[in-house]
Amino acid sequence: MPATPTFNRREFLKGGLHAGAAAAGIVGTGAVLAGCETTANNSPSSIIDLGRPTPTDWRRLASTLQGTLVLPSSPSYANDRLLYNSKFANLHPSAIVYCETSQDVARCIDFVTRHSIEVAARSGGHSYGGYSSSPGLVIDVSRLNSITVNTRSNVATIGAGALLIDTYNALGNAGRLLPGGSCPTVGIAGLALGGGVGVFARKFGLTCDNLQTVHMISASGDALRLDESTHSDLLWASRGGGGGNFGVATRFEFTVHPMPQITLFSLEYPWNAATSVLDAWQQWISRAPDELWSNCLLLSQGNFGYLTQISGVYCGSPSGLESLLAPLRTDIGTSATSIFVGSNDYLEAMKIEAGCSNLSVAACHLSAENSSGQLNREAYSAKSSFLDAPTSASRTQDLVDAVATLKDYAPTLGGGLAFDSYGGVINRIKSDQTAFVHRDKLAGIQATYSWSSDTSFSDIAAGERWLTWLGSNVFDQASGAYQNYIDPTLSDWKSAYYGANIERLVRIKKKCDPHNIFRFAQSIPVEL
Numbered sequence: 350m351p352a353t354p355t356f357n358r359r360e361f362l363k364g365g366l367h368a369g370a371a372a373a374g375i376v377g378t379g380a381v382l383a384g385c386e387t388t389a390n391n392s393p394s395s396i397i398d399l400g401r402p403t404p405t406d407w408r409r410l411a412s413t414l415q416g417t418l419v420l421p422s423s424p425s426y427a428n429d430r431l432l433y434n435s436k437f438a439n440l441h442p443s444a445i446v447y448c449e450t451s452q453d454v455a456r457c458i459d460f461v462t463r464h465s466i467e468v469a470a471r472s473g474g475h476s477y478g479g480y481s482s483s484p485g486l487v488i489d490v491s492r493l494n495s496i497t498v499n500t501r502s503n504v505a506t507i508g509a510g511a512l513l514i515d516t517y518n519a520l521g522n523a524g525r526l527l528p529g530g531s532c533p534t535v536g537i538a539g540l541a542l543g544g545g546v547g548v549f550a551r552k553f554g555l556t557c558d559n560l561q562t563v564h565m566i567s568a569s570g571d572a573l574r575l576d577e578s579t580h581s582d583l584l585w586a587s588r589g590g591g592g593g594n595f596g597v598a599t600r601f602e603f604t605v606h607p608m609p610q611i612t613l614f615s616l617e618y619p620w621n622a623a624t625s626v627l628d629a630w631q632q633w634i635s636r637a638p639d640e641l642w643s644n645c646l647l648l649s650q651g652n653f654g655y656l657t658q659i660s661g662v663y664c665g666s667p668s669g670l671e672s673l674l675a676p677l678r679t680d681i682g683t684s685a686t687s688i689f690v691g692s693n694d695y696l697e698a699m700k701i702e703a704g705c706s707n708l709s710v711a712a713c714h715l716s717a718e719n720s721s722g723q724l725n726r727e728a729y730s731a732k733s734s735f736l737d738a739p740t741s742a743s744r745t746q747d748l749v750d751a752v753a754t755l756k757d758y759a760p761t762l763g764g765g766l767a768f769d770s771y772g773g774v775i776n777r778i779k780s781d782q783t784a785f786v787h788r789d790k791l792a793g794i795q796a797t798y799s800w801s802s803d804t805s806f807s808d809i810a811a812g813e814r815w816l817t818w819l820g821s822n823v824f825d826q827a828s829g830a831y832q833n834y835i836d837p838t839l840s841d842w843k844s845a846y847y848g849a850n851i852e853r854l855v856r857i858k859k860k861c862d863p864h865n866i867f868r869f870a871q872s873i874p875v876e877l
């Protein structure tokens with residue numbers, strides 16, 4: 350039970366009334382508002398800036414929370430401030446709150462508003478831009494991670510802090526599937542709010558396409574329930590408009606699907622076949638049934654040569670997949686050096702996609718976040734783009750050459766291009782039906798390079814130059830970029846991520862967060 354805070358006269362006059370209300374549980378009590386506009390008691394004219402929080406202010410906040418406040422003086426701060434990508438190890442928030450309830454979230458939002466400090470929501474902490482950290486307060490929702498599945502209505506209720514591996518485990522146990530992403534430690538909130546591209550997306554849509562309801566604490570600290578009839582604009586924006594822009598989601602309801610038969614495959618080829626592999630793959634996926642999802646990986650592996658791989662997931666039997674693979678293999682015209690085709694259950698398939706197939710669910714977590722976890726943080730940079738249609742022979746060659754060019758920049762760095770098939774259900778949804786605009790693509794492309802603690806600064810900088818070169822010279826900049834691979838170096842990010850949907854997103858932002866409380870370098874602005 351949180352202790353009741355006390356107020357001195359100065360604090361009371363400066364706005365303790367509202368803070369007192371928060372302490373008494375009046376803020377974010379779950380009252381569902383008719384609109385997301387700023388509420389009267391928290392309108393800008395009624396907010397008195399209390400200035401940067403003092404240690405007493407932080408203590409007072411802590412006393413109102415069921416969750417845990419972590420300050421720089423706390424023993425766990427050194428670990429708790431870190432994001433997944435270790436290149437953000439230099440970020441030092443003023444505080445982190447591990448919220449236990451949606452009221453905790455509301456109290457945090459009230460606190461940052463009163464003290465005019467920066468805020469960022471954090472779920473799995475995998476933002477490519479480090480945008481789930483902030484110099485002010487990090488509202489961490491990882492403890493809001495319960496998952497329940499109603500197999501009669503085919504609806505899963507998933508806390509905003511649930512990680513993908515735990516989500517797949519719970520759903521798999523219930524015999525249900527939610528299309529999601531690959532990395533086991535990505536948070537459901539960041540994934541779903543920005544889209545959610547994965548191995549079942551061609552058959553069942555993006556994660557955000559399966560989002561029915563969002564429970565969110567708004568910029569004014571109110572608990573909103575977004576569905577098709579209430580706050581439908583904000584629900585529209587939550588389906589691909591990007592995390593961190595409109596409020597802090599606490600819980601989602603998703604449509605889930607009865608489990609299909611699942612077959613995985615992987616084909617590897619020598620690097621000298623890479624051009625014909627990429628060419629044949631593009632033609633093949635442009636004709637593929639919804640049941641088939643695939644990706645093509647072209648990697649330069651430093652001292653270990655190259656990798657040319659086509660892999661994927663088929664909702665059907667191994668024999669059905671074999672017949673689909675036959676024309677692809679004929680078109681490639683070179684023998685694969687390694688072939689795998691096998692039936693898997695959902696959890697096993699997702700663990701293979703996650704790269705932790707030989708680990709238990711508990712072990713498929715970060716060691717820093719879970720005592721059984723065996724995964725480590727990574728350091729990488731990335732850039733994304735799309736293919737609108739199969740590329741010409743010369744452009745295909747350019748894409749392959751771009752991978753090999755990484756060796757000219759830094760011979761020992763690992764990196765390359767991953768092509769993920771779009772199409773199917775993804776493309777049958779109109780581009781303005783949800784905030785996720787990329788509905789006419791053949792494939793997404795992601796360029797990445799990664800490094801370890803042994804990599805020299807000059808190699809890391811060379812990798813960055815390779816990415817920049819690739820973004821300007823190889824990628825088709827008009828084709829857009831995927832907002833969940835958020836890219837701090839992108840200048841025209843508004844149109845790249847959101848296309849024509851940016852105008853509606855800005856209108857919703859202006860209505861729901863007029864004072865731009867939820868802001869970061871690439872957040873939806875209140876004015877275009």
Ligand SMILES: Cc1cc2nc3c(=O)[nH]c(=O)nc-3n(C[C@H](O)[C@H](O)[C@H](O)COP(=O)(O)OP(=O)(O)OC[C@H]3O[C@@H](n4cnc5c(N)ncnc54)[C@H](O)[C@@H]3O)c2cc1C
Nearest residue numbers: 472473474475476481530531532536539545546592593598
């Ligand atoms: C290794 C790896 C693999 C990936 N694989 C895929 C993939 O297969 N498919 C795919 O689509 N994407 C993939 N991604 C990208 C991933 O979807 C995004 O990075 C996503 O934003 C991460 O979500 P998160 O909750 O882990 O991150 P966070 O860093 O916690 O959040 C990302 C953004 O959402 C905001 N946010 C977090 N929680 C909330 C909340 N409760 N309410 C509102 N806003 C919130 C944050 O402020 C931040 O701006 C991958 C990323 C990594 C690092």
